Amino acid sequence: MAHNPPAALSTLAPMPEGHARATGLVSLGSAAHTTPVVQASTLLGARQSVDIEYRGQRYRLQTTKAGKLILTK
16 A cells, blocks of 8 residues: 655655744754654644554544643554
């Protein structure tokens, strides 16, 4: 099964800060030494939960009333 990441996640190279904010993708420092950061709001939008497919398995990312994130299989 082919995996096609969303356009905002397909390239994780350093980018101008303004563009990073607009896409919800933030790169901190050199791309060779950091892990890209994706804002939860980019994935969730106005929703309380979103399903994420990874290697043929479906996971649910959801927010709690306390503002925490839960990832369940």
